[in-house]
Amino acid sequence: MGLETPEGYTALGEATVAAFLAGLPAVAKRLGGGPKDWTVGEVGDGNLNLVFLVDGPKGGVCVKQSLPYVRLVGEGWPMPLERAFFERSCLAEHGRHVGRLIPEVYHYDPLRFAIVMEKLSPHIIMRRGMIEAVRYPSFADHISTYMARALFFTSDLALPAPEKKQKVKLFCDNTELCRITEDLIFTDPYRVHERNRWTSPQLDGIAADIRADCELKLAVSTLKLKFLTRAEALLHGDLHTGSVMVTEDDSRVIDPEFAFFGPMGFDIGAVIGNLLLNYFAQDGHATSDRPRDDYQDWVLETVDEVWSLFQGKFLALWADHPDGDAYPADLFADAEGAEALAAAKHVFMRRLFADALGFGAAKMIRRILGLAHNIDLEWIEDPDRRAVCETRALKLARDLMVNTSDYRTIADVTAAARETRAKG
Amino acid sequence: MGLETPEGYTALGEATVAAFLAGLPAVAKRLGGGPKDWTVGEVGDGNLNLVFLVDGPKGGVCVKQSLPYVRLVGEGWPMPLERAFFERSCLAEHGRHVGRLIPEVYHYDPLRFAIVMEKLSPHIIMRRGMIEAVRYPSFADHISTYMARALFFTSDLALPAPEKKQKVKLFCDNTELCRITEDLIFTDPYRVHERNRWTSPQLDGIAADIRADCELKLAVSTLKLKFLTRAEALLHGDLHTGSVMVTEDDSRVIDPEFAFFGPMGFDIGAVIGNLLLNYFAQDGHATSDRPRDDYQDWVLETVDEVWSLFQGKFLALWADHPDGDAYPADLFADAEGAEALAAAKHVFMRRLFADALGFGAAKMIRRILGLAHNIDLEWIEDPDRRAVCETRALKLARDLMVNTSDYRTIADVTAAARETRAKG
Numbered sequence A, B: 001m002g003l004e005t006p007e008g009y010t011a012l013g014e015a016t017v018a019a020f021l022a023g024l025p026a027v028a029k030r031l032g033g034g035p036k037d038w039t040v041g042e043v044g045d046g047n048l049n050l051v052f053l054v055d056g057p058k059g060g061v062c063v064k065q066s067l068p069y070v071r072l073v074g075e076g077w078p079m080p081l082e083r084a085f086f087e088r089s090c091l092a093e094h095g096r097h098v099g100r101l102i103p104e105v106y107h108y109d110p111l112r113f114a115i116v117m118e119k120l121s122p123h124i125i126m127r128r129g130m131i132e133a134v135r136y137p138s139f140a141d142h143i144s145t146y147m148a149r150a151l152f153f154t155s156d157l158a159l160p161a162p163e164k165k166q167k168v169k170l171f172c173d174n175t176e177l178c179r180i181t182e183d184l185i186f187t188d189p190y191r192v193h194e195r196n197r198w199t200s201p202q203l204d205g206i207a208a209d210i211r212a213d214c215e216l217k218l219a220v221s222t223l224k225l226k227f228l229t230r231a232e233a234l235l236h237g238d239l240h241t242g243s244v245m246v247t248e249d250d251s252r253v254i255d256p257e258f259a260f261f262g263p264m265g266f267d268i269g270a271v272i273g274n275l276l277l278n279y280f281a282q283d284g285h286a287t288s289d290r291p292r293d294d295y296q297d298w299v300l301e302t303v304d305e306v307w308s309l310f311q312g313k314f315l316a317l318w319a320d321h322p323d324g325d326a327y328p329a330d331l332f333a334d335a336e337g338a339e340a341l342a343a344a345k346h347v348f349m350r351r352l353f354a355d356a357l358g359f360g361a362a363k364m365i366r367r368i369l370g371l372a373h374n375i376d377l378e379w380i381e382d383p384d385r386r387a388v389c390e391t392r393a394l395k396l397a398r399d400l401m402v403n404t405s406d407y408r409t410i411a412d413v414t415a416a417a418r419e420t421r422a423k424g
Helices: A017-022 A025-031 A083-101 A126-131 A139-152 A161-171 A175-184 A204-211 A214-229 A265-285 A293-320 A335-369 A383-402 A410-422 B017-022 B025-031 B083-101 B126-131 B139-152 B161-171 B175-184 B204-211 B214-229 B265-285 B293-320 B335-369 B383-402 B410-422
Strands: A039-042 A049-055 A060-066 A074-078 A105-109 A114-118 A233-235 A244-246 A251-253 A260-262 B039-042 B049-055 B060-066 B074-078 B105-109 B114-118 B233-235 B244-246 B251-253 B260-262
Touching (some): A017 A025, A017 A060, A025 A060, A083 A139, A083 A175, A083 A233, A083 A251, A126 A244, A126 A265, A139 A244, A139 A293, A161 A260, A161 B175, A175 A214, A204 A383, A214 B335, A265 A383, A265 A410, A293 A335, A293 A410, A335 A383, A383 A410, B017 B049, B083 B161, B083 B175, B083 B233, B126 B244, B139 B233, B139 B244, B139 B251, B175 B214, B204 B383, B265 B335, B265 B410, B293 B335, B335 B383
Antiparallel strands (some): A049 A060, A105 A114, A233 A260, A244 A251, B049 B060, B060 B114, B105 B114
């Protein structure tokens, strides 16, 4: 390995994982038998890390280890091992609030920067299921609970300020992962950069239009400033449909290595933006004997439900747990105060909705014009067909980001998605 | 001393300061002679700390030491010694940007939590001069430079994100001092609390009105949420006219122990709010043979200049040093981009102006209805006369906070101050 790593760190391999786990009695017991009875498979299909699934006679575990570089790119792009620490810290913090909506962590190894956690089975990555037009009828309920609880309970609405400041401090060091977001989402797609790629030549024109679109560049820069300055809650930081593992009736949020205190709308927008990308991508996967229109309806219903359920749950938590230093309960204790506070909550949610749309739009654009694309679109083999889907997604995203205030409800968003698709 | 303190800490006294300084060769050399030649006086008139002025044959120094409690209240209100560390850290950070607008630090003692720094002479606390109607013709120029440079160079407009995050992290532990602000400025004056006091019975009615004023309580709670979440720049955190030492042509900002990363408007508002308090207080100090109308004109001219000069200087810094991660320069490099960015800067400054007015208003209200008052008003002996001044200040502050968007320019603010005074 060319990059320097701290003493005690070695990248695990399929041959060495079992020995590592054998040294952890509670984990070994969970697997059953001994190392010779365990099968190991490396399955990391993400962009950054090693991921091993280990099965024994009694059960299985998942081992996720940081590499000192970005796996997608190689040693030329070093990346701090400590991201495993932040992932584990976020799993611990969110775990207190969302229970079984994330995997259980069995062990964290600070020398190997490795997390040993629950192996999710028979779960698959939600994005893969959605490409196959599989419906997840409980997803909107699950993800809205996850977001409402994870965001509310790490915000100033629920926490006393000193406690929140300590949590903010812990995640201040996750700078390199934040920088990926700052560069790849908020900056690169809007300028000429060697890391960018898109369906070419079909999108050359629209990519150039976006690089010249000053209104859009101002809007995304304002979002970036929010991302840089607003420590509202502990975010997952990368909450797309590739970070959710699902069965028909279970959903688990994984991979919060981008965790940090930022604007709540960033996580909500990530979910909505990725659902909208899938909506547009379906037209590239539909065949005459297997049309996708009904599924697209379901995707948009899910977009609607994600926001509507989130809003209801977040407000219910705020009503039940007004324990933070923001909007002190005793200032609004009487009937008139309660009414005033209700109005303020409405304003708060409208602002959060607008943030979510802006951030969601930024997520859509980066997946089409930036470095990291998603397979909803990438797996459309015919570039002409893919470009049609991508162009529609870019058009909607541009409007969501620049004319955010025109979208007053989530129904306005899904209607605009339908209209954008219908127009070609 | 009843409160536990770390090993090595003893509160200094007039008798022990010289021995402490004798152990610091560079400081001893600055004073000249030996400890026997040095005179020591304790002059701390603030609310929290010990302050010694030490003079020797060659020169003088100032020693500021944390006490483990709030001096104004006593041991019943413990307060972390570490505030000296944050003051020194802020002096170091701001010092890189504002040069001689703050005192030079000669030494920091981490065991004694003591800062040895430049003795400012013949400077006096600006608030005391203003009560005597002394004009400081350079103040607006100095304080606007201080704020523009301290805020700009610690913001995402000037800093790469990883560097800024490290600075944010450093100040995350200054929680107890932030809590004083959170409670005493944004919360207590708006509820019944034993710490509150006001000119009674004259202000009993308006204090009750304010506690029942839901619009105002929402507005101050929204400001509090900004204070809790928006890490825009390294703030002084307590930038009133009692934190500025002046001569006719020099101004030095002292006492940044409340320093932390927060919303820029908080510091700007502190300056404006305290000038406005002085403006209204003058009517309590005027006599028939020494009217204060001309001085009040000067105070309002100064309010106007503080904002106008700040705005110009901040925008000039932004034009000259667009080195931060926010609003990346290469996105706005061409003529159209430059025009768009100029528009965005205008929006940014309008938002900052509104924040400053809201925070300034909060500062005004807390000084009349909360725990810590200021001598501009306190030194008006006749309570009826004082109450008239205070009532006017509260009326303007209430309007500034609730109807912030009605104030489009700083001239609107000074006009409203004049009108509020004229109406009685």
